[in-house]
Amino acid sequence: MPGILRVLRAGPGATVQDGGRYHHRRHGVTPAGPMDWAAFRTANLALGNDPDRPAAVEIGLSGVEFLYEAAAPVGVALCGGGFSWLRDGSEVGPAARLVLRPGERLAARPTAGAFAYLAVAGGLDTPVELGSRATHTRSRMGGIEGRMLREGDVLPLLAEEARLGEARIAAPWLTRNAAPLRVVLGPQDDYFGDDALSAFFSEEFRLTTASDRMAYRLEGPEIAHKESFNIVSDGIAMGAIQIAGDKKPLVLMADHPPTGGYPKLGHVARADIGRLAQLRRGETCRFVRVSVEEARAALLALEGEIAATARYLHAPLRQSSTQDLPRHNRIDGVVDERSS
Amino acid sequence: MQSGAPRFLPAGEMALVVEFGTTIDPALNDRVRALDRALAAQPIAGIVETVPTYRSLMIHFDPRLLSTAALIERIRRLDPEPDDVGAPARHWLIPVCYDAPHAEDLGEVAAALGLSPEKVAALHAGAAYRVYMYGFAPGYVFLGGLPSELTISRRPVPRPPVAPGAVLIAGGQALIASIAMPTGWYDIGRTPAALFDPRRRPAFLVEIGDMVTFEPIDGATFAALQQAAAEGLPVARPKA
Numbered sequence: 011m012p013g014i015l016r017v018l019r020a021g022p023g024a025t026v027q028d029g030g031r032y033h034h035r036r037h038g039v040t041p042a043g044p045m046d047w048a049a050f051r052t053a054n055l056a057l058g059n060d061p062d063r064p065a066a067v068e069i070g071l072s073g074v075e076f077l078y079e080a081a082a083p084v085g086v087a088l089c090g091g092g093f094s095w096l097r098d099g100s101e102v103g104p105a106a107r108l109v110l111r112p113g114e115r116l117a118a119r120p121t122a123g124a125f126a127y128l129a130v131a132g133g134l135d136t137p138v139e140l141g142s143r144a145t146h147t148r149s150r151m152g153g154i155e156g157r158m159l160r161e162g163d164v165l166p167l168l169a170e171e172a173r174l175g176e177a178r179i180a181a182p183w184l185t186r187n188a189a190p191l192r193v194v195l196g197p198q199d200d201y202f203g204d205d206a207l208s209a210f211f212s213e214e215f216r217l218t219t220a221s222d223r224m225a226y227r228l229e230g231p232e233i234a235h236k237e238s239f240n241i242v243s244d245g246i247a248m249g250a251i252q253i254a255g256d257k258k259p260l261v262l263m264a265d266h267p268p269t270g271g272y273p274k275l276g277h278v279a280r281a282d283i284g285r286l287a288q289l290r291r292g293e294t295c296r297f298v299r300v301s302v303e304e305a306r307a308a309l310l311a312l313e314g315e316i317a318a319t320a321r322y323l324h325a326p327l328r329q330s331s332t333q334d335l336p337r338h339n340r341i342d343g344v345v346d347e348r349s350s
Numbered sequence: 351m352q353s354g355a356p357r358f359l360p361a362g363e364m365a366l367v368v369e370f371g372t373t374i375d376p377a378l379n380d381r382v383r384a385l386d387r388a389l390a391a392q393p394i395a396g397i398v399e400t401v402p403t404y405r406s407l408m409i410h411f412d413p414r415l416l417s418t419a420a421l422i423e424r425i426r427r428l429d430p431e432p433d434d435v436g437a438p439a440r441h442w443l444i445p446v447c448y449d450a451p452h453a454e455d456l457g458e459v460a461a462a463l464g465l466s467p468e469k470v471a472a473l474h475a476g477a478a479y480r481v482y483m484y485g486f487a488p489g490y491v492f493l494g495g496l497p498s499e500l501t502i503s504r505r506p507v508p509r510p511p512v513a514p515g516a517v518l519i520a521g522g523q524a525l526i527a528s529i530a531m532p533t534g535w536y537d538i539g540r541t542p543a544a545l546f547d548p549r550r551r552p553a554f555l556v557e558i559g560d561m562v563t564f565e566p567i568d569g570a571t572f573a574a575l576q577q578a579a580a581e582g583l584p585v586a587r588p589k590a
Contacts, residue, residue, distance in 0.1 A: 035401045035410070037546070037554040038484035038491075038528075139548055149488050149529060151548075197359030197367045242374055243485055243492070245401040245408025247365035269403055269485035277362030280413075302418045305363040309413055
């Protein structure tokens with residue numbers, strides 16, 4: 011029988027997420043899903059899981075600690091942000107695949123970034139609602155009773171397998187990068203004049219404390235509308251940059267409602283959503299305009315890189331395996347299977 | 351029917367807005383529904399789901415399988431008048447109690463509009479509404495067709511959460527709330543019908559394009575129907 015992850019400690023911000031609750035947006039259902047899809051997908055792929063379907067734990071700025079209770083070991087993967095992870099008190103680095111043994115504890119400390127992921131081989135076995143395990147706290151759906159995790163919660167696992175050995179995970183999209191976030195204009199960019207658009211694409215914005223899984227509110231120059239800021243509600247996609255009457259950008263994130271009534275200047279490219287999600291309150295970002303074709307090309311390139319890294323992590327033996335894994339690996343207890 | 355080519359507006363590289371206009375208008379919404387049905391009848395590989403709104407259709411797609419330009423080209427080639435697919439529009443009779451302790455804001459609305467509470471309830475229950483879209487939260491339906499006498503602007507500050515099933519008005523529109531949420535709208539009644547029940551198939555009662563009429567019920571009937579709804583019995587019914 012598969013084991014459980016028992017929550018020993020969880021501050022606000024830890025939720026169960028899968029790839030998202032799709033196919034119900036027409037009925038007002040928020041997709042939810044991971045804030046940083048690239049990190050989430052990397053964790054699942056590192057275990058040989060499907061990239062998007064298995065549910066994992068998303069951990070926010072309060073950190074979390076789990077105890078693994080089972081009869082046999084299980085493979086887990088952790089990555090995202092620049093969190094530091096500890097197994098029974100020993101550092102295992104910001105991103106790794108581990109074989110967790112019964113009775114071992116795993117703790118995440120948010121040293122940098124805003125969201126990290128803990129995926130397990132086979133995924134978490136929490137209830138499926140409308141086809142998904144993703145937690146959406148506002149509509150109390152998914153995860154455990156539709157809420158954030160708390161001390162004493164039990165997360166059942168779907169499988170008990172550890173067919174891949176331990177490995178450090180290193181990938182450029184898991185490290186910080188201050189490059190401007192790419193933005194595709196529309197659908198209501200015509201609600202803004204040239205001055206407003208040029209301010210948006212030239213100035214710096216700071217993430218405010220009024221930011222959560224639903225939306226990131228940014229502080230910066232005023233982005234004024236040409237005339238009205240009310241529109242008849244239309245659809246919303248993740249990354250939409252909505253500008254309401256306060257003339258401040260609000261970027262709609264994973265928990266966004268599927269429709270809304272404010273003009274949307276543009277959308278943050280999917281390839282850069284994870285970098286935005288990893289900002290902390292008080293940190294800054296800039297935006298650069300790209301075409302929809304450029305945004306798509308960037309996304310396909312990133313998806314290709316993530317898949318390639320996963321293949322690399324699954325290779326049972328590789329000639330130059332010492333090149334980028336153990337050399338940087340100053341971690342006790344993490345052993346690359348390929349070097350053993 | 352309004353004509354003219356729709357505008358194709360990207361919403362990032364994974365969604366496309368097909369906009370037929372910018373106002374609330376049954377003819378515009380008919381065109382939104384027609385495109386939605388055409389896409390259901392002639393599926394395009396790579397479309398994840400569609401979201402009809404008052405005046406536009408948002409199409410979410412998988413960018414591995416479709417580009418924005420390819421999707422626009424495919425939509426242009428669709429047969430715009432497909433054979434009707436799916437269920438035809440239905441007309442729902444939805445019971446509503448306009449009495450205390452429900453209808454928390456009925457007195458406030460009546461005072462603001464210079465009408466009696468009974469008149470507000472009678473006007474609200476006397477109209478036929480069109481389901482334009484869902485939004486805000488699972489199962490929240492936005493209805494057009496509110497009598498103009500009941501036009502009241504939204505609250506400047508949201509009120510505390512309404513009960514599930516609350517029937518709301520504001521900004522010349524009507525809304526049925528499915529779950530408890532704070533709102534800038536006014537609570538003038540409550541239905542025992544569950545518009546969204548995740549355990550039910552289908553989980554969502556009404557479809558975009560359906561019609562809705564409210565039937566006034568008293569407090570005792572509300573309690574009985576609420577019990578029936580809790581047992582999974584249908585409380586709202588389509589008109590014969």
